[in-house]
Amino acid sequence: MSTQAATAAARRGKLTPERETELYDAVLGLLREGGYDAVTMEGVAARTKCGKATLYRQWGTKPKLVTAALAQRRCVLFSGIDTGSLADDLREAARVAASRRERDAELMEAVAQAYIQHPDLRAALRETVIAPEIAALDGLVARAVERGEIAADNAAIGFVAPCFLGLLRVERLFEERFEDASAMRSFVDAVLLPALYAGK
Amino acid sequence: MSTQAATAAARRGKLTPERETELYDAVLGLLREGGYDAVTMEGVAARTKCGKATLYRQWGTKPKLVTAALAQRRCVLFSGIDTGSLADDLREAARVAASRRERDAELMEAVAQAYIQHPDLRAALRETVIAPEIAALDGLVARAVERGEIAADNAAIGFVAPCFLGLLRVERLFEERFEDASAMRSFVDAVLLPALYAGK
Numbered sequence: 001m002s003t004q005a006a007t008a009a010a011r012r013g014k015l016t017p018e019r020e021t022e023l024y025d026a027v028l029g030l031l032r033e034g035g036y037d038a039v040t041m042e043g044v045a046a047r048t049k050c051g052k053a054t055l056y057r058q059w060g061t062k063p064k065l066v067t068a069a070l071a072q073r074r075c076v077l078f079s080g081i082d083t084g085s086l087a088d089d090l091r092e093a094a095r096v097a098a099s100r101r102e103r104d105a106e107l108m109e110a111v112a113q114a115y116i117q118h119p120d121l122r123a124a125l126r127e128t129v130i131a132p133e134i135a136a137l138d139g140l141v142a143r144a145v146e147r148g149e150i151a152a153d154n155a156a157i158g159f160v161a162p163c164f165l166g167l168l169r170v171e172r173l174f175e176e177r178f179e180d181a182s183a184m185r186s187f188v189d190a191v192l193l194p195a196l197y198a199g200k
Numbered sequence: 201m202s203t204q205a206a207t208a209a210a211r212r213g214k215l216t217p218e219r220e221t222e223l224y225d226a227v228l229g230l231l232r233e234g235g236y237d238a239v240t241m242e243g244v245a246a247r248t249k250c251g252k253a254t255l256y257r258q259w260g261t262k263p264k265l266v267t268a269a270l271a272q273r274r275c276v277l278f279s280g281i282d283t284g285s286l287a288d289d290l291r292e293a294a295r296v297a298a299s300r301r302e303r304d305a306e307l308m309e310a311v312a313q314a315y316i317q318h319p320d321l322r323a324a325l326r327e328t329v330i331a332p333e334i335a336a337l338d339g340l341v342a343r344a345v346e347r348g349e350i351a352a353d354n355a356a357i358g359f360v361a362p363c364f365l366g367l368l369r370v371e372r373l374f375e376e377r378f379e380d381a382s383a384m385r386s387f388v389d390a391v392l393l394p395a396l397y398a399g400k
Contacts, residue, residue: 035317116316130373159386162373165366165370166366166370167359174361191391191395194398
């Protein structure tokens with residue numbers, strides 16, 4: 001956006017895309033550092049030298065600002081996996097799950113905490129953060145059905161996404177079992193693939 | 201305990217087992233109603249007409265009181281399942297998981313929340329609430345190995361407990377898929393059993 005256009009936008013009260021990104025980054029930073037409750041309009045305003053009035057005008061409420069920040073991340077962990085083979089796709093998903101960067105882990109923890117503590121946020125959190133991951137995993141399996149690799153009526157299909165997300169949620173309860181980065185890969189090879197190929 | 205013995209115990213500052221149970225029940229009640237943060241020594245004292253000093257003397261701190269209350273529950277969801285057949289055992293575990301009473305669900309939610317928010321409590325929570333469930337599921341599978349139903353080196357074995365607990369943690373994210381009480385049973389039949397029997 002040109003400086004002229006940016007100035008005009010600012011005068012109209014609209015934020016430039018760059019400024020919006022700055023604000024969203026501040027929100028995500030606070031979220032990672034201290035969880036949902038640590039995010040405050042004051043904190044975001046201070047961190048970005050933005051007026052609180054601007055924040056309220058643009059997003060209305062803290063929940064709306066936080067979910068907008070999460071929605072713009074566009075960083076879906078399991079998206080873009082399409083090797084042409086179910087086994088390789090699931091192994092790649094396992095590799096991605098095992099190599100989650102520390103920052104993503106903190107963010108996911110904050111989202112999980114917010115999900116438990118703030119029932120009013122659940123729909124928005126599901127839509128912005130959780131549903132895209134589920135869709136990516138479901139899509140990966142659906143492509144395998146289309147290619148004829150697995151039977152369309154195999155009941156294991158619907159459990160691939162729940163198992164991936166479920167294991168990620170509880171792995172810290174099973175320290176020794178999931179210590180090794182290859183544990184998720186082992187799960188794919190020992191549990192999912194035998195179940196998905198059964199009857200084919 | 202006789203009245204004489206109970207009075208003597210009270211004079212020595214010890215709580216009778218009945219009184220202890222009353223206090224633990226009050227703790228669990230508060231936990232269900234409002235989560236870990238809703239439990240306070242004041243609240244427990246008021247609910248049971250017990251002196252706060254007594255609570256501090258007996259348990260020292262709130263975390264210790266809460267974990268003691270959880271430990272005495274002795275109500276392990278997956279314990280006692282031993283039909284003699286792996287398939288029937290896992291289907292019974294699925295039935296139990298699907299029929300969790302509302303009170304248990306509230307308690308588990310409070311424990312999960314406390315686990316996320318209070319890292320200092322995690323070891324105690326694992327020991328009192330989580331480890332017994334894991335042990336029960338692991339034991340059920342180990343008996344199947346002993347009976348020769350499944351191969352001892354089947355890598356799926358170690359994932360039975362993580363899958364059960366993981367699915368229970370994320371089922372509310374997959375409303376439609378887990379709406380039906382038979383979903384966990386379907387998971388056992390479509391995913392776990394094929395994987396556990398593979399190569400046998």
